[in-house]
Each structure stands twice: as C-alpha cells, then as structure tokens.
Amino acid sequence: EDTARAAPSAPTDALGARILAEAERARGLRLIVSLRDRTLWLKQGSTVLHAAPVAVGKAVIMEYEGKEWNFSTPRGRRSITTKQRNPVWVPPDWHYVELALKLGLQLEFLASGQRMPLGDGSWVAVRGDRIGRLLADGTFQPVPLGEEAVFNDTLFAPPPQTLNRRMPGELGKYKLDMGDGYYLHGTPYQDSIGDEVTHGCIRLRAADLELLYRRVPVGTPVYIY
Numbered sequence: 062e063d064t065a066r067a068a069p070s071a072p073t074d075a076l077g078a079r080i081l082a083e084a085e086r087a088r089g090l091r092l093i094v095s096l097r098d099r100t101l102w103l104k105q106g107s108t109v110l111h112a113a114p115v116a117v118g119k120a121v122i123m124e125y126e127g128k129e130w131n132f133s134t135p136r137g138r139r140s141i142t143t144k145q146r147n148p149v150w151v152p153p154d155w156h157y158v159e160l161a162l163k164l165g166l167q168l169e170f171l172a173s174g175q176r177m178p179l180g181d182g183s184w185v186a187v188r189g190d191r192i193g194r195l196l197a198d199g200t201f202q203p204v205p206l207g208e209e210a211v212f213n214d215t216l217f218a219p220p221p222q223t224l225n226r227r228m229p230g231e232l233g234k235y236k237l238d239m240g241d242g243y244y245l246h247g248t249p250y251q252d253s254i255g256d257e258v259t260h261g262c263i264r265l266r267a268a269d270l271e272l273l274y275r276r277v278p279v280g281t282p283v284y285i286y
Contacts, residue, residue: 065112066100069093069286077286080136084284090143090271092245092283094263096134099255101245101263103273110276113269116253118261123159130155132260139239139283144274148236148246150228155260157218162210167215173222185210185217192219233267235274239283245273 071077084093084104093102096117103111117221118134154170160166169177176186176195186195192210193203204210204225219225233247248254248264258264263285265273 065114066095066098067112068109069100069102070093070098072286073097076136076269079228080138080284080286083138084286085280087284090277090281092277092281094134094283094285096136096285098237099257101269103277109271113265114255116248116256116258116264118259119257123155123162125158125162128154128158129262130158134259134261134263134285135241135243138286139243139285140241141237141245141277141279141281141283143238144277144279145236145238146274147229147234148232150231151221151226152228153242154218157216161183161216163214164216165214166211169215170218170220171220177217178183179212185212187220187223190222190224192217192225233265233270235270237273237277245283246270 069081072081084091084247088106090105093104094115099115099117101113102109102116121132123130123132157168171187171192173187176184178184180285181265182197186193186201188201191203193201194212195201206224207228210219211224230249232244234246237245239245244262246262246264247267247270251266254266
C-alpha cells in the first residue's frame with residue numbers, strides 16, 4: 062500500500078510555511094519532506110518525480126545525567142553531503158542510555174583498554190577491538206557481535222572504535238547523509254515506515270531508498286518542514 066501524499070499539505074505554522082515556500086520557489090532537483098504528512102517528494106522544477114512514505118523523528122526529549130537528546134527531526138534546509146552503500150551503524154551514546162532506561166539497567170561506558178570487576182573474580186574488559194568477559198584464569202570471552210554487553214544488571218557500552226559498537230544492516234542498503242548525524246536511510250523494520258519512531262533520521266522503504274540513492278546526487282537540497 063502506498064501511503065505517500067500526492068503533494069505537500071499546507072503548513073500550520075510560520076516556520077513550516079517559510080520552508081515550504083522556499084522549497085517550492087526552487088527550480089532544480091530537490092527533496093521535500095513533510096513531517097506531518099510523513100511523506101518525501103523528489104521534485105524537478107514543478108514536477109514530482111517520486112513520492113514516498115517515510116518514518117520521522119519521535120517527539121521525545123531524553124535526559125540522563127545532565128545530558129539531553131531531542132529525537133525530533135529538525136526542520137529547515139539541508140543538503141545531501143555524502144552517499145554510502147551498505148552503511149554500518151555506529152550507535153551514538155543515546156542508544157545505550159535509551160536501552161538501559163528501557164530495561165532498568167545500570168549503565169557504564171567503557172574506554173579502550175579499560176576493565177571493570179564483576180564481583181565474581183572476573184572482569185568486563187576491552188581487548189583490542191572487542192568487549193567481553195575476562196575470567197580469573199585469563200580466558201577472554203568476547204561478547205558476540207550484534208549483541209549488547211550486559212553483566213550483573215549493568216549495560217556496558219563499548220568504545221566507539223570496537224567491533225561491538227558496529228551494527229551492520231540497521232540502516233538498510235543505502236545512506237544519504239544530511240549532516241549533523243541526520244540521514245535518509247533504510248531499516249529492517251519496514252512496518253515503522255509512516256510513523257514517528259526514529260531518533261531524528263528519515264527512514265524509507267528499501268525500493269524508495271534505492272531510487273533516491275541512484276537519482277539524487279551529492280549536493281541536492283533537502284527541505285524539511
């Protein structure tokens with residue numbers, strides 16, 4: 062079922078109206094995203110080349126130990142800075158904060174080479190590019206890739222450079238970077254398309270994303286209202 066709207070709906074506020082007016086005045090190839098319609102349009106001049114339903118950021122602000130994350134998709138004009146095939150997601154700190162809060166776990170961020178005692182004579186440790194359990198006899202048991210490091214009701218966030226901090230497949234087959242950590246990307250959770258569920262990025266169905274990857278060059282403006 063195609064849930065994309067044929068054309069953008071009228072904004073309900075001055076900022077949205079200003080962004081959409083700028084997008085409509087532009088003549089070249091461009092992307093327009095309506096957060097309310099949860100739809101993306103690829104336009105050339107006045108012609109709509111493609112329309113696609115999208116998932117957008119959720120209206121949630123998460124706070125943890127003095128830090129704050131706003132998961133709304135920011136409105137305004139951006140541009141495609143880079144494109145990438147088969148991107149690998151490196152989860153930001155908020156991923157581990159959100160997961161720990163959701164599961165009721167303590168949270169510890171580990172640094173390279175660091176280890177912390179687990180109370181039974183073993184340690185959680187970072188060795189090279191892996192995080193795992195270091196036994197008293199010196200045996201190192203790495204946490205399987207793709208799994209979280211949870212020991213004794215504590216979630217241990219691996220350092221960014223470790224393989225345990227890399228999650229293939231989470232962004233789909235393509236990524237179009239809009240800067241500041243915001244992407245157009247795919248998802249293994251196709252049922253989420255059309256909802257407010259992301260942490261600020263814009264998710265697309267696999268076929269729509271592939272079309273954009275092939276047809277939208279780096280430098281293309283993106284208007285989000």
